[in-house]
């Protein structure tokens with residue numbers, strides 16, 4: 222029957238994928254998608270075969286970050302074709318699968334009910350032809366809702382780990398702790414926490430300062446036995462690079478921003 226067939230298809234897909242990394246945040250706008258795109262770029266630059274599945278249903282931005290806006294995919298005998306970001310710095314192009322490629326227009330809002338979202342998670346992984354991948358990064362929707370639970374169930378027998386993006390201020394941190402606890406309760410290995418927008422350098426005097434009041438991040442993480450694996454500065458260049466579809470790690474591999482990502486890439 223249909224569901225059995227779909228399950229087999231999903232299993233076949235997963236067979237070709239080495240490690241799955243769920244990039245999570247418990248709050249929107251902390252830079253989860255930016256972190257995902259740059260990690261993907263950094264891993265691909267090191268020679269890994271990388272895919273990015275954009276599961277952020279309400280804000281599928283990966284097509285923008287990889288300069289793939291307006292691209293469409295079609296069904297082939299092997300499934301939906303992924304779109305690829307090919308860059309001279311990469312040995313293998315990054316494969317991107319996103320709902321954005323299936324929509325007629327890029328500004329269509331998604332108002333799906335949860336049942337449909339459940340299907341979406343299944344389809345996102347199962348329908349796209351990922352080919353052989355060393356790492357598939359999944360840009361998760363914010364929160365620990367339905368999508369996450371669905372995905373954790375789907376990937377039960379897979380090598381899967383989570384990475385959490387947060388900004389260092391108290392409200393975001395408190396939310397992130399929930400995501401950490403979720404992973405711990407589910408037995409999902411945690412790679413660590415990426416602190417985004419962790420500092421700003423004044424363009425005039427070069428002094429570094431913190432935009433947000435520093436939360437007690439180190440203490441909170443130590444209590445939960447989770448590592449902070451990278452501190453990414455708030456950077457106009459990083460924002461511009463993302464918004465124009467040229468991930469900083471590809472275009473400026475020697476930048477301060479790229480260096481800030483390096484320990485997170487090592488940790489993956």
Ligand code: ADP
Pocket residue numbers: 246248249250251252253254255256280282417418453454455456457459460461463464
């Ligand atoms: P999320 O996926 O958590 O909703 P995004 O990655 O889409 O967040 O980031 C939201 C916005 O903030 C984007 O315009 C992005 O370019 C910008 N942004 C993210 N991280 C940084 C950073 N470290 N410095 C500057 N801008 C950033």
